[in-house]
Amino acid sequence: MKTVGLIVEYNPLHNGHVYHFEQSKAVTGADAAIAVMSGHWLQRGEPALVNKWARAEMALRMGADVVLELPVAYSSQAAEWFAYGAVRVLNDCGVVDSLCFGSESGSIDWLSGLAERLYIEQDDFQQRLARRLEEGMNYPAAYSAAIRDWVGEEGGRLNEPNNTLGLHYLIALRRLNSPIIPATIARHKAGYHDRNASDAHIASATAIRQWLGSGRQKAGLEKIRSYVPSYTLEILLRELEAGRAPISWGRYMQPLLNQIVTRSADELRLIHEVSEGLEHRIKRCLAGWRPDKSEASTVGEAAFEALIEQMKTKRYTRTKLQRMLVRILLNHRKAQLTRESLAGGPGYIRVLGFSAKGRLLLQRMKKKAACPVLVKIPGERPPFLEMDIQAAGAYSLGYSQPSSAELLRDYYQAPLRIGSE
Structure with a gap:
């Protein structure tokens, strides 16, 4: 069975994702697809719009055969470690033949040449990067x-x-010296950050989230109807009615502030992503923090936006600060997320869901995978899996009516199954 790997967030899954999924299988000639999907906390340092189980269901109903979780240790990282973690999961499966990702260029050749050169001449490039950082640039620039x-x-x-x-x-x-063959397809019609739609059926996830978070969610659902598959709309409506959506940073202001005000600057400095004196800046910014409800749809959103605006500088981008706040909220310390620990990989493969064809893939994975394939939480848990369980519990605090069942869901939720056995 020829299998393509996809690295996704599906926040939420929309028509552009369906296009990428279909093209990925066509370009690689794959019979099956495995998606590695971020859990509850995403690459730009944001909580997912809906929980990982809802987004895994979207992926399976689209046609994905297996959905695996990208551990939170990697999912809220900058590009280097986000990419490494996701590729490591696919590589460790032992059954993935190709990886197909979307890109603005749609060309694999120049990216492959640049990647090879970066890999071989890493020291020279790092020196150039260090010089630019010393000039006061933020990391992406x-x-x-x-x-x-x-x-x-x-x-x-x-x-x-x-x-x-x-x-x-x-x-x-x-x-990783991986045998997985890479391929890319051009991003279709909507750009990653586009907040408006110029097409009747394709809009970015950014635009869709903005419409859903505008304060009138039912109206937002109607607005996105032509941009998402029917099953995405159905799942979003279900999650909305259950008080589990739409989730955003505004729902976590109280626990976040508790983490900040109950720690000294020295304690904050031990948290992953708190660097270059940011622990002192966080404390100083609280003095000038003035939430303005008129600037956002809810008090929580206004409070978060005001905090971000206080902390932002030319050096520290919004994304950098959001990733840092994720780590503060979840109490992820530098000692847990060293380069050595991240380079070692997760040490497990967590299954969120599978199809009938995916069940066959899982049987192969259990024989060929480089680490345990988990369909339930084991008694002895790798450190990164423990972090995932805690991150899931913290995420559920953002629901309208948190419950013990949601706080502990990772312990008892079996992988989702779509299709006949």
């Missing part, structure tokens, strides 16, 4: 500038987020 210094103006194409992620997928494949 410094990275793009260092690439341009190194390879010329073609490096400017890495200003596009999917090109950058694609580059890091290819570097990760090289680091």
Whole structure:
């Protein structure tokens, strides 16, 4: 069975994702697809719009055969470790033949050449990157500038987020000496950050989330109807009516502030992503923090936006700060997420759901995988899995009516099954 791997968030799954899914199978000639999907906390340092089980269901109903969870240790990281973690999960499965990702360029050749060069000449590039960071640039800008210094103006194409992620997928494949064959397809019609739709059926997930989070969710559901599959709409409505959507940072302001105010600056400095004196900036910013309800649809959203605005500088982007706040909220310490621990991989493969065909894939995976394939929580848990369970519990605090069943759902929820056995 020829199998393609996909690295996804599906936040939420929309028509552009369906296009990518169908094209990925066509381009690679795959018979089956395995999706590695971020859990509750995402790459840009945000909580997912709906929980991982709802998004896994969307993926399975689209046609994915197996949905695996990307551990939170990797899912809320910058491109290097996000990409490495996801590729590591696919590689460790032992059954994935190809990886197909979306990119703005739609060309694999220049990305592959750049990835090979970066892998071989890493020290030279890191020196260029360090010089740019010393000039006061934020990391994404410094990275793009260092690439341009190194390879010329073609490096400017890495200003596009999917090109950058694609580059890091290819570097990760090289680091792992993986047999997985990469492929890419051009992003279709809507850009990653587009907040408006210029097409009748394709809109970015950013635009869809904005419409759903506007304060009138039922009206938002109607607005997105033409941009998402019917099953996405059905699942979103179910989650909305259950008080489990739409989830955003505004729902976590009280627990987040509790974590900040009950820690000293020295304690905050031990948290992953708190670097270069940010522990002091966080404390100072509280003094000038003035939430303005007129600036957002809810008090919580206004409070979060005000906090981000207080902390933002030229050096620290919104995404960097959001990732840091995820780690503060979840109490993820630097000692837990060292380069050595991340490079070692998760040490497990967590199954969120599968189809009838996926059941056959799982049987193969259990024989060929490089680490345990988990369909239930074991008694002895790897450190990153413990972090996933805790992150899921923290996420459920954002529901309208948190319950013990939701707080502990990861312990008893069996993988979702779609299709006849």
